Amino acid sequence: MSEAVAGDISSIQKAAVLLMSLGESDAAQILKHMGPKEVQRIGQAMAQLANVQRHQVEKVLDEFLILVGDQTGLGLGADGYIRNMLKEALGEEKAGSLIDRILLGGNTTGLDTLKWMEPRAVADVIRYEHPQIQAIVISYLDPDQAADILSNFDERVRLDIVLRVAALETVQPAALQELNNILERQFSGNNSTKSTTIGGVRTAANIMNFIDSSVEAELMESIRDVDEDLAGSIQDLMFVFDNLLDVDDRGIQAILREVESETLILALKGADPDMQEKVYKNMSSRAADMLKDDLEAKGPVRVSEVEVAQKEILAIARRLADNGEIVLGGGGEQMV
Structure with missing residues (x-):
């Protein structure tokens, strides 16, 4: 079993150990x-498990039992509760857009199926559809998957979609009805007259963060x-590796536990x-010394390998931020 830099197994490895302990059926x-990204990450961690010691x-x-013991029923069936509460408090019209933002995707089963598909397959599904439909699909998917999908289009189409x-x-x-037809009527839709909030400059910036650096520079110049x-x-809204300098020490430590x-x-x-130095100071002195030694012994590496690794860490940072576990500073997150 590979160990995290801090000397302990990561959260994803713990999940893998727990699932392997339960047996196939459970x-x-x-x-x-779980969602597609969670299944993929845990599956990879399970495949990499080796020589797991009994005490681990x-x-x-033990940690799982303690965590479960602290849980309550709060949060189960929360969607219905949130909808009813907001409608009663704000009225049907005022609550509508807020509900869309909070519970976006609750009825979009057709779009959700795309999250389980390979990027090339999704690109093939939308390749000959209207550019606006392509943009809606790209906006809905996770930024890293959206970026991979865009890589399957030529430069002109990429530019049009991002714009x-x-x-x-x-x-x-x-527009949702048209998308519903494309996805073979899997999308349940919403027959009301309310619109759904989706896309925007921040979504475009998040997607750009995951696009290959050489393509990103070319696409940005075209925009x-x-x-x-x-x-x-x-x-301004793109979050790059150097922006991690603006993350507080607690946030950096949370990120390192996942890397x-x-x-x-x-x-x-x-x-x-x-x-x-930001990384070193958020590790134990022993772990920092080991990391420094590893860096010196690593020798020259390709720039493309560095970029892939940095994007992987940025993806972890964004996931933790989305879950409310850390706060991203700098251009990637506005502070209020």
Whole structure:
């Protein structure tokens, strides 16, 4: 079993150990309730398990029992409660858009199925559809998957889609109906007259964060040629590896617990000294010394490998931020 830099197994490895301990049938029932990204990450961690020591398994099970013991029924069936509460408090009309933002995707089963598909397969599904439909689909999916899908289109189509994503604010029922037809009527839709909030400049920036660096620079230049102000807005909202300097120490420590040793070494190989020091000071002195030794022994690496590693860490940072576990500073997150 690979160990995290801090000397302990990561959360994803703990989940893998727990599921492997439960047996195939029970583990399968749990995985049914997870999203595609969670299933993929846990599946990879399970495949990498080797030489798990008994005390590690016992520690994982003990932590799980303590966590379960602290849980309550609060949160179960929360969607219905939230809808009814907001409608009663604000009225049907005022609550509508707020509910859309909080519970976006609750009825979009057709779109959700795309999250389980390979990027190339999704690109094939939407390749010959209207560009606005392509933009809606791209906006709905996770930024890293959306970026991979865009890589399957040529430069002209990529530019058109990103510009449309940035311009999106709401989706009208007619557009959702068209999307419903594309997805073979799997999308349940909403026959009301309310619009759904989706897309926007921040969505475009999040997608750009995951696009390959060489393509990203070319695409950004094309956007700048079309709309210089829009390009500036997207650039301001993009969160890059150096922006991790603005994350507080607690946030950095949370990120490090999720990062594999080899990924961290590659990412820091191309990082500024300030970023390296930020990482060192949030580790034990022993772990920091080991990391420094590993960096020196690593030797030259390809820039593309560094970029992939840094994007992987950024994806972890965004996931933790989305879950409310850390706060991203700098251009990636506005503070209020």
